[in-house]
Amino acid sequence: MTITQVSKRFDLSQDTLRYYERIGLIPQVNRTKSGIRDYTEESCKWIELAKCMRLAGVPIEALIEYCVLTQQGDLTVTARKELLVEERRKLMEKMANMAKTLDRLNYKIDRYEKAEVTGILSWDK
Template sequence: MKIKDVSEKFHLSPDTLRYYEKIGLIRHVPRDKNGVRDYTEENCDTIAFIKCMRAASVSIDGLSRYMELFQQGDATRAARRQILVDERNHLESRQKDIQEALQHLNWKIKLYDEGKF
């Protein structure tokens, strides 16, 4: 899959894809005989994971740490799992904060609807 196709599929700019490759988040992207990137299914799976993690506000540093450990193989399973657990806990905490803010906004909107503001 060429960079334009991957860019459209994942709604990421080609510059972002090249940056992720440059910093090592996406590894081993094959190139055709003209040097044009030709992403594999495995590369696309990695991009889907990166996109999901970025949507959850996982930092580039956190992703880099995870991907580095992933490349080291099975010996790092516990460390990788812990990174994911930590990120899940952080996301659940943010979810709680967002839910509380949403409830407050709904209460305020109700007051406006009732003419109390």
């Protein structure tokens, strides 16, 4: 697949794809004889993983480390698992914090909706 096709498929800019390749988030992308990038399904799996993890807020550095460890082979299975476990822990903490914020927003919105009906808004906290 060309960079244009991959860009459309994953809704990522071509610059982002080049950047991911340059920093090692996507293992070596094959090139045609004329030098055009030729993404394989394996490359696309890495792009899909990177996009998913970035949307969840996983740092680029952690993804690069994961990619490097993966390329080093089966001896890094434990290290890869530990990295993923730590990122999961961080993500769960973020989700808990976001849930608290959502509860707070819902509470405040409810108070304002009631004030719109009654015309009374007590001290706002």
